[in-house]
Amino acid sequence: MEEKVNISIDFAGIRLGNPVFTASGTCGYADELSDFMDVSSLGGFITKSITAKPRQGNATPRIVETDSGMLNAIGWANIGLDAFVEEKLPALEKLSCAVFVNIAGETIDEYVAVAERLASSDAVAGLELNISCPNVELGGISFGTDPSQVAAVTSAVKNVVGDKILMVKLPPAVTDVSVIAQVAVDTGANALSLVNTFTAMVIDIETRKPILANATGGLSGPAIKPIAVYLVNKVYNEVTKSLGIPILGMGGIRTVSDAVEFIIAGASAVAVGTANFVEPGCAVKIIDGIKGYCASKNILNIKELVGSLEVN
Amino acid sequence: MSEKCSAAKRGVYWATVCGNKQIGERFYRLGLEFSGAGAEAFAKIGAGQFAQLDLSETALPPADKIPDELADAAERKILLRRPFSFVDVTTKHNKTSVDILYCVIGPGSLRMTSLSAKDTVSVIGPLGNGFWVPDGKKTALLVSGGMGAGPLQHLAKILTADFRDINVTAFAGAKTVEELPFERQLDEISQQLGFWLREFARYGVESLVATDDGSSGFAGPVTDCLLEWLGKSDSACESMVIYSCGPEAMLARVAKIAKEKNIDCQVSMERRMACGIGICQSCAVECKTDRPGESIYKMCCTDGPVFNSKTIVFHS
Numbered sequence: 001m002e003e004k005v006n007i008s009i010d011f012a013g014i015r016l017g018n019p020v021f022t023a024s025g026t027c028g029y030a031d032e033l034s035d036f037m038d039v040s041s042l043g044g045f046i047t048k049s050i051t052a053k054p055r056q057g058n059a060t061p062r063i064v065e066t067d068s069g070m071l072n073a074i075g076w077a078n079i080g081l082d083a084f085v086e087e088k089l090p091a092l093e094k095l096s097c098a099v100f101v102n103i104a105g106e107t108i109d110e111y112v113a114v115a116e117r118l119a120s121s122d123a124v125a126g127l128e129l130n131i132s133c134p135n136v137e138l139g140g141i142s143f144g145t146d147p148s149q150v151a152a153v154t155s156a157v158k159n160v161v162g163d164k165i166l167m168v169k170l171p172p173a174v175t176d177v178s179v180i181a182q183v184a185v186d187t188g189a190n191a192l193s194l195v196n197t198f199t200a201m202v203i204d205i206e207t208r209k210p211i212l213a214n215a216t217g218g219l220s221g222p223a224i225k226p227i228a229v230y231l232v233n234k235v236y237n238e239v240t241k242s243l244g245i246p247i248l249g250m251g252g253i254r255t256v257s258d259a260v261e262f263i264i265a266g267a268s269a270v271a272v273g274t275a276n277f278v279e280p281g282c283a284v285k286i287i288d289g290i291k292g293y294c295a296s297k298n299i300l301n302i303k304e305l306v307g308s309l310e311v312n
Numbered sequence: 313m314s315e316k317c318s319a320a321k322r323g324v325y326w327a328t329v330c331g332n333k334q335i336g337e338r339f340y341r342l343g344l345e346f347s348g349a350g351a352e353a354f355a356k357i358g359a360g361q362f363a364q365l366d367l368s369e370t371a372l373p374p375a376d377k378i379p380d381e382l383a384d385a386a387e388r389k390i391l392l393r394r395p396f397s398f399v400d401v402t403t404k405h406n407k408t409s410v411d412i413l414y415c416v417i418g419p420g421s422l423r424m425t426s427l428s429a430k431d432t433v434s435v436i437g438p439l440g441n442g443f444w445v446p447d448g449k450k451t452a453l454l455v456s457g458g459m460g461a462g463p464l465q466h467l468a469k470i471l472t473a474d475f476r477d478i479n480v481t482a483f484a485g486a487k488t489v490e491e492l493p494f495e496r497q498l499d500e501i502s503q504q505l506g507f508w509l510r511e512f513a514r515y516g517v518e519s520l521v522a523t524d525d526g527s528s529g530f531a532g533p534v535t536d537c538l539l540e541w542l543g544k545s546d547s548a549c550e551s552m553v554i555y556s557c558g559p560e561a562m563l564a565r566v567a568k569i570a571k572e573k574n575i576d577c578q579v580s581m582e583r584r585m586a587c588g589i590g591i592c593q594s595c596a597v598e599c600k601t602d603r604p605g606e607s608i609y610k611m612c613c614t615d616g617p618v619f620n621s622k623t624i625v626f627h628s
Contacts, residue, residue: 028591032614035322036589048593056596056609061584063594065392070586077593077609221391277587278366278393280436281324 002295007287007302009043009268011246012165012190014125016043016098019263019302020287023250023273024048024102024128024169025074029088030095036280040096041287043269044248047084047092049104049130052113054080059213064202069221069252070274071200073214076104081114085121093123100167104130108156116160126165129157129189132172132196141199144171150180151187158188167191167248170235172224173198177231178238185245193248193271194235195228221274225252229265236266236307254282256289263290266307322439322589325350329431330409332424338379339493340425341399342412344433351408354438357401359467360557360580360618363410363437364393364588370423370433378422385419392586393436394420397463397557397617399511413462413493439588440617443467443555445475446576450551454482454517455538455566457558461493463580464557465511472515481541482512482519485534485562489527497521497528534558535565542573549575556580556621564626577621583612590614598625 007018021044022033029047030039039045057077064071079087084101092099101118105111111129118124131144131153143149150168158166168184170177172195181192197218202211210216228251240247249267253259254275262270272283290302299305327350331343346354354363368390372378378386400411414421427433443463445452452471454464461484471480486492494509502513508529512519521529522537530537538554556566557580570577583595595612600623607625610616 025593026591032590036324057593060594060596062596063584063586063592065388065390067389068391070392072586072592072594074593077596274391274586277592278368278391279324280587280589280591 001298002291005291005294005300005302007291007294009302011044011098011269012126012167014098014165016269018043018287019269019290020259020283021046021100021248021269021271022276022283023271024130025072026273026276029084029092031088031091033276033280037284041284042097043287044098044100044125045092045095046100046102046128046271047088048078049076049102050078050081050084050114050118051076051104052081052110054078054083061212062214062217064211064217066200066202066219066221067223069219069223071202071212071217071219072197073212073217075214081117085117089121089123093121098125099123100126100128100165102128102130102169108153111153112156112160115157119161119164124164126167126191127157127161128167128169128193129154130169130196132169141171144180145174147179147183150183154184154187154189165190167193169196170194171196172227172231172251178235181235181239185239185243189245191246191248192235192240193250195224195231195251198224198227220252222252222254225258228252229261232262232267233265233309241266241307253286254279256286256293259286259290260293260305263302263305264307264309266309268306321349321353322437323349323353324434324436325353326432327410327435329427329429329433331429332427334425335495336493337490338416340414340416342414342424342427344410344412344435346408346410347406350435351403351406354401354408354410355403357398357410357438358442359470360397360442360463361438361440362395362397362588362617363435363439364395365424366393366434367420367423371426372423373426377425379416382416382418382422386422388419390419390423393588395439395585395588397466397580399462399465400469401466413459415459415493436588440613441615443578443580443618445471445478446553448551449478449553449576451545451547451553452478452480453538453541453552453554454480455485455534455554455556455558456483457485457534457562458491459493460556460558460580461511462557464555467555468512468515468517472517480515480517482509482517483522483534483538483541484509484519485522485524485537485558487524489523492521492523492528533562533565535562535569538566539569542569549573553577560626563621563624567621567624567626570621578618579621579624580618581612581616581624585613588613598627599623600625
């Protein structure tokens with residue numbers, strides 16, 4: 001039965017061998033993971049955030065563990081566009097999975113400059129627009145929480161990406177995520193990824209100071225999974241289902257059943273994030289597990305499972 | 313070891329617990345054994361390299377074994393792996409045994425105390441870059457604070473086995489005698505001969521003890537003990553190398569002494585880290601560049617944890 005199950009998917013016009021990605025910021029530039037997994041066996045790979053110039057990132061501590069989760073405030077530490085194109089893209093081009101580059105910026109012009117250069121690369125299947133990072137002073141979430149800014153940055157980037165997939169990564173902590181999702185889709189997004197991390201804080205009660213040097217950080221890990229499943233389902237029902245726009249669902253996925261939940265909620269594909277830190281390579285196990293789940297439920301094509309939530 | 317010793321083949325390996333001995337109120341020594349690919353990967357691990365242990369599924373010790381001050385921390389469910397360096401590594405019959413010296417300080421190390429023989433633990437490693445031996449050195453000074461004594465014992469073993477023309481002396485500091493992570497100090501006669509600690513004496517390495525409160529050995533910071541020793545030494549500074557591991561404030565003082573006396577110095581840095589393999593970018597260490605006044609962040613896990621002390625920007 002299992003060999004008959006088709007878990008390949010159509011994702012905004014490209015064919016992916018399976019619906020499992022690794023999430024931006026949790027899998028580096030791919031070379032770091034090569035000792036632990038065959039990155040090519042993924043459906044898709046998403047780089048850490050790339051900015052026009054190299055960024056050193058925030059002071060330490062940059063992370064703190066919480067109950068069933070962690071906060072991070074890395075601050076877009078990355079080697080910058082030029083070094084990324086020269087040093088990292090050639091290796092990414094050799095991967096047989098779809099490669100997405102997460103792009104970030106402090107201004108719309110910066111997003112556009114990064115997007116334009118990357119859109120000309122054959123190695124890149126698409127771009128993930130980071131308008132939801134909670135850990136930088138300028139840019140990031142400040143774009144993603146204001147519908148007019150979402151429209152401005154999405155349409156500006158759309159103009160320069162040609163036929164590459166433009167996936168917009170949504171912030172979870174907004175009054176209505178569907179409003180932001182609708183604006184992103186209306187202004188050019190052909191895929192959505194959600195959720196990014198939730199802005200959060202941990203306090204050291206001895207010093208009465210935040211533990212993170214950045215004071216706040218983004219909460220990720222199993223702690224956020226039920227909220228993420230809910231938000232994916234909400235955006236699926238209210239925005240993407242009728243338009244056929246795929247959702248890349250993420251937030252605390254570390255097991256097969258976590259991934260299946262997101263797909264039932266409406267995600268066409270799923271991304272493994274924080275779990276990569278604990279069990280690098282777990283994404284590959286999830287691919288096999290999804291196939292096994294489908295077989296056990298007599299599902300021959302994974303698309304039957306997408307959005308198959310039955311509400312009482 | 314003249315080059316930085318980097319990990320051979322990093323991977324996720326299962327180890328079997330072969331011992332977990334309490335050696336002080338809060339100190340334990342955990343023995344892990346690898347076979348197969350894990351044995352091969354860890355056989356050549358250098359002093360100062362480390363591994364990430366998954367303790368998330370390890371049970372808490374019984375309530376009456378949990379110290380009052382950790383009762384609150386014990387309630388926390390842990391997610392991330394915990395990084396540890398090694399106090400000893402031995403290979404025998406295609407198996408590699410590694411010992412980890414640890415102090416019970418939070419929910420992870422508390423769980424670790426309940427590991428017992430035959431339990432299995434998932435270990436990612438070997439990770440990072442360990443201590444290295446620059447050319448032309450005749451004297452190695454191992455300076456530790458508290459738990460920093462672990463990897464320096466491993467280093468003492470390697471130096472005395474593979475670099476026999478190097479004289480090794482260890483300095484172990486702590487706030488009080490109770491906070492020295494050693495089983496038992498040697499008797500007075502040995503101490504008079506310069507051998508305070510059995511863990512270093514077993515390699516023929518002289519060792520001195522310093523406690524801030526004077527409860528054992530030199531009364532004062534271990535860095536003052538080092539300074540006093542250097543004052544009496546007639547060795548040429550260029551023939552010496554200092555290896556240090558411990559709290560960052562101590563490392564900063566050691567680095568300052570090394571700079572003033574123009575002695576090569578390597579420090580093992582510690583940072584909160586999530587992955588240990590270079591992807592999370594959590595464990596940033598501020599390092600100087602060749603340009604005056606300029607600094608960049610390097611990763612403790614993949615660029616370190618051992619760095620040349622001259623490159624570190626200390627804030628403490």
